Amino acid sequence: MVGTLQRNAGPSVTWRLFFVAGWRSYLALFRWLRPSAFIPTVIGVPVVQLIWAVHLGRYLGAYPPDYYVVGNALHACAMAGLFAPAHSIQGERYGGTLTALLATPANRAVMFSGRVLPAVLTGAFTSAVMLGVGTALDWVHVPLGSLPMLGLTLLVTALSCSACGLVVGAVGLRTREATFLANVVLYSMLLLCGVNIPFAWLPGWLAAVGHAMPMSQGIEAARRVLSGAGGAPGLLCWELLKAAVLVLLALYLLQVLERGSREKASLDDV
Amino acid sequence: MTAGRLDRLGTSAGFLARAWRYEMRQLIRTRLYVFLAILLPLIFASMAFYMFRGSGKQDAPMSVALSAALMGMWSSTLLGSGNAITRLRLMQLLEPLVASPRSTFLVTLPFAIATSSLGVYGLLVTLGWSAVLFDMPLHLEHPMLFFVAVPVTVVALGMLGLLMASAFILYPTAQSLANFFEFPVWMLSGMLVPISTLPDPVQKISYLLAPTWGVKALTGAAVGNGSAAEAIGMCLLLTCVYLAITLLLQRRFEWLARSSGTLALQ
Secondary structure (H helix, E strand, O other), X not given: OOOHHHHOOOHHHHHHHHHHHHHHHHHXXXXXXXXXXXXXXXXXXXXXXXXXXXXXXXXXXXXXHHHHHHHHHHHHHHHHHHHHHHHHHHHHHHHOOHHHHHHOOOOHHHHHHOOOHHHHHHHHHHHHHHHHHHHHXXXXXXXXXXXXXXXXXXXXXXXXXXXXXXXXXXXXXXXXXXXXXXXXXXXXXXXXXXXXXXXXXXXXXXXXXXXXXXXXXXXXXXXXXXXXXXXXXXXXXXXXXXXXXXXXXXXXXXXXXXXHHHHHOOOOXX | OOHHHHHHHHHHHHHHHHHHHHHHHHHHOOHHHHHHHHHHHHHHHHHHHHHHHHHOOOOOHHHHHHHHHHHHHHXXXXXXXXXXXXXXXXXXXXXXXXXXXOOHHHHHHHHHHHHHHHHHHHHHHHHHHHHHHHOOOOOXXXXXXXXXXXXXXXXXXXXXXXXXXXXXHHOHHHHHHHHHHHHHHHHHOOOOOOHHHOOHHHHHHHOOOHHHHHHHHHHHHHHOOOOHHHHHHHHHHHXXXXXXXXXXXXXXXXXXXXXXXXXXXX
């Protein structure tokens, strides 16, 4: 006779934990994905940011609009990438379910990685929509032949941002400041990652910080893909490497900070 | 004015001052607001200076720094005003506050003014940051006008934030719309980019926004381009208009929220 334990063990539960639990956690972020909350956050804000950046860029007159469209379209994936994984842990805390969640024997790496996947897909989708908006407004030209490579670039950049969001979320296990941290990273990216300011305009040390942050190589790769210049695959490999390092760091932090939060009984702090 | 009315006015003023102080204490203990009010304008100022210098645009450094500070002030006001109502809702305090005899407008006004007054600190920090890191000369053409323009702009931004946040009383999900208004107001108010670069019909909308006149008042007083006194007057006038609209909207939204029972919803 098969009992509850046997029914809920093995690869099926791992897949369920990764896909179903991750997706439901994502739905809960938007109170079960109400369009009235989802669309203004994920599409509305990046669209107005894109229009503002192009307006500012035109006034400065240093680069054509496509420079700002690509930078801000890629930056759009950071919103979902950073806040969704970070809030999925913070949300458990505010919902009072974090203790129950961590009392389960579920594999933490699978459980928390599953929360990154919807953020990656939403982030890449948002960036694609922003490029579509830029194309519709005639600010950028996307050659059809570049679409597969461009799609890959968006996915890799969104993965890198979401991995960073998971690190922020891990910090949220121990503190209540995940939202604060996510905001710091999001706006720092606007300054440091080549979104609107070329690295050559920044002081050397700031440019070095920007190169090490998620998304910077992804933005450069997208610009090269669209202009037909080479070198995009190499840049994407760098971005993937950063994503891998960030995922490993997040999993390590989750393990260490979970133990620390249990010891300090800080899981229920809101 | 009768003694009873004077007494009520004094009580309301005392309530406003106490609620403002209480909200300020809450805000300065919340890292997110400290980031919004202080660090965010520094990021905007750095971004603006690197962009303007890199592109060779010769705008006055003081004007760039003030725009960046106002961008941060608007972001913190918008998020703060909306978040205050969402926070009351989450703590299940919105219902008893609306049910109390004091007007909802008086209850919500200190939240908006507190978040925008935190922006004054951001303004000072931004000017200091720009002077130290970007060699901006700290010289004000009309210091008296500048010190009048600052509180007028703070109140104007607070009132616009409160006007937008009024909808949050009725709709629990309206908070997600708050961030949406951050960039359009920057653009329409001429922060960093003059409104003369906008299409003509859009410029007409700009003139209806108090932040537009706040930018004019502050930069006019600091740099000496344009009439700061006229801008301060327009800022005050629009603040009064926002106040009247907010009173009407809040009364209507409050009635709708009470009758549809959405005050306690999250």
